[in-house]
Amino acid sequence: MDRASHRTTHSGGHRRCAHTRGDHDMSDTDERADDLRRALVAELTKAGSLRDPRWTAAFEHVPRHAFVPRFLGRQPDGTFTPVDGTAPARRREWLEQVYTDEPLITEVDGTFSVSSSSQPSLMAEMLEALEITGPERVLEIGTGTGYNAGLLCAGLGSDEQVVSVDIAAELVETARGRLSALGYQPTLVTVDGAAGYPGGAPYDRIIATCSLPEVPRAWLAQVRDGGLILVNLYRELGGGALARLRVEEGCASGRFMPFFGGFMPTRTYPRVPASELLEALRVRTEHGEDEGTTRPASVGADALTDETFGMLAALCVNAEQLWLLPDDAPEQFWLLDHSGSWANQTTDADGALTVTQGGPARLWDQLEAVHREWITLSRPPREEYGLTVAPNGDHVLWHMSPDGPSWPL
Numbered sequence: 270m271d272r273a274s275h276r277t278t279h280s281g282g283h284r285r286c287a288h289t290r291g292d293h294d295m296s297d298t299d300e301r302a303d304d305l306r307r308a309l310v311a312e313l314t315k316a317g318s319l320r321d322p323r324w325t326a327a328f329e330h331v332p333r334h335a336f337v338p339r340f341l342g343r344q345p346d347g348t349f350t351p352v353d354g355t356a357p358a359r360r361r362e363w364l365e366q367v368y369t370d371e372p373l374i375t376e377v378d379g380t381f382s383v384s385s386s387s388q389p390s391l392m393a394e395m396l397e398a399l400e401i402t403g404p405e406r407v408l409e410i411g412t413g414t415g416y417n418a419g420l421l422c423a424g425l426g427s428d429e430q431v432v433s434v435d436i437a438a439e440l441v442e443t444a445r446g447r448l449s450a451l452g453y454q455p456t457l458v459t460v461d462g463a464a465g466y467p468g469g470a471p472y473d474r475i476i477a478t479c480s481l482p483e484v485p486r487a488w489l490a491q492v493r494d495g496g497l498i499l500v501n502l503y504r505e506l507g508g509g510a511l512a513r514l515r516v517e518e519g520c521a522s523g524r525f526m527p528f529f530g531g532f533m534p535t536r537t538y539p540r541v542p543a544s545e546l547l548e549a550l551r552v553r554t555e556h557g558e559d560e561g562t563t564r565p566a567s568v569g570a571d572a573l574t575d576e577t578f579g580m581l582a583a584l585c586v587n588a589e590q591l592w593l594l595p596d597d598a599p600e601q602f603w604l605l606d607h608s609g610s611w612a613n614q615t616t617d618a619d620g621a622l623t624v625t626q627g628g629p630a631r632l633w634d635q636l637e638a639v640h641r642e643w644i645t646l647s648r649p650p651r652e653e654y655g656l657t658v659a660p661n662g663d664h665v666l667w668h669m670s671p672d673g674p675s676w677p678l
């Protein structure tokens with residue numbers, strides 16, 4: 270039987286001890302939270318994101334609000350405003366937002382978010398994709414708030430099978446306290462998840478809730494034959510490529526999930542805002558360097574909004590993107606990479622597409638080449654593509670099977 274059903278619930282604990290005014294408020298909050306949580310579970314079930322009763326029970330049981338006492342709402346101008354559940358005036362709004370199917374940013378570094386509670390429907394889809402039957406041992410990369418670790422403990426029915434790591438020590442310690450208050454004691458470790466955690470290996474599953482540009486070789490060594498790795502390959506263009514790889518003899522291979530599965534990148538990734546790359550280019554151009562060459566474009570930036578082409582382009586073209594809407598010129602789309610390559614695509618009033626590109630790599634040429642291949646294959650959906658990671662770390666993208674058309678990444 271699922272161990273979750275034996276636990277004292279968070280709300281139950283508060284209800285038994287409601288002696289003070291503060292506790293009374295919390296009890297109201299917890300009762301409202303129970304209703305909101307049931308409604309969210311019903312929504313996720315109806316949408317087909319929750320299917321296995323073990324995960325339905327876990328989502329019904331583990332209180333997301335206990336892991337997100339405060340989050341940061343992103344404003345249209347890019348700034349963040351705290352939504353704090355401990356402030357009585359904002360408690361209702363906070364609780365309602367906690368139980369919506371939205372990711373909740375909990376930590377930022379400048380303009381980048383660096384920790385969050387992921388979108389519940391994505392978490393549900395990923396937990397379902399782990400194909401858990403009961404005895405599996407799971408390593409989570411990216412403890413964050415600890416909510417997903419709590420779901421794993423509840424869904425597996427055993428804390429001993431769950432190991433979760435985060436690179437940020439303070440998050441690990443906060444998550445440990447929250448989990449422990451709810452009766453969960455998974456193994457939590459502060460470490461760069463790219464190294465996995467050999468101390469807890471071998472694992473049957475690795476689930477990454479931060480994304481990495483490559484599948485680390487350390488993971489291949491720490492997953493048992495027949496085990497699974499679920500990871501979003503980080504690309505600056507986004508794309509949400511969520512690979513589900515089966516490990517056999519040190520090699521990992523499998524298809525991409527049919528839905529967008531994007532996560533924030535590992536904190537070790539050297540992120541630079543695209544606006545800074547554009548500013549550096551502007552300075553070079555002012556000095557008469559790097560004016561680039563202009564030609565008609567066969568593909569416009571709008572093509573990137575297609576779910577599958579967007580994923581392929583992101584996997585194959587390594588560049589940041591930036592939309593600019595100048596008052597006095599046509600809308601511009603920029604691709605910019607860290608080595609100084611750039612492409613500027615514009616569309617005039619008659620719909621004619623033009624691109625100017627410069628630097629060491631021709632980014633728009635690359636984008637158009639990926640688009641031609643995608644059209645040649647009759648625009649396949651994302652789940653027809655797959656990835657193989659060889660024991661030496663080589664990554665190969667393929668269509669339909671590793672023996673089909675393939676591209677080194």
Ligand SMILES: C[S@@+](CC[C@H](N)C(=O)[O-])C[C@H]1O[C@@H](n2cnc3c(N)ncnc32)[C@H](O)[C@@H]1O
Pocket residue numbers: 383384385386387410411412413414415416417418434435436437440460461462463478479532533534535536537
């Ligand atoms: C989207 S959040 C994880 C959400 C979490 N699973 C939850 O349920 O709240 C991503 C987390 O990955 C962590 N992270 C980033 N880079 C990491 C790395 N190299 N190793 C381990 N954790 C990392 C961040 O600190 C952040 O807490």
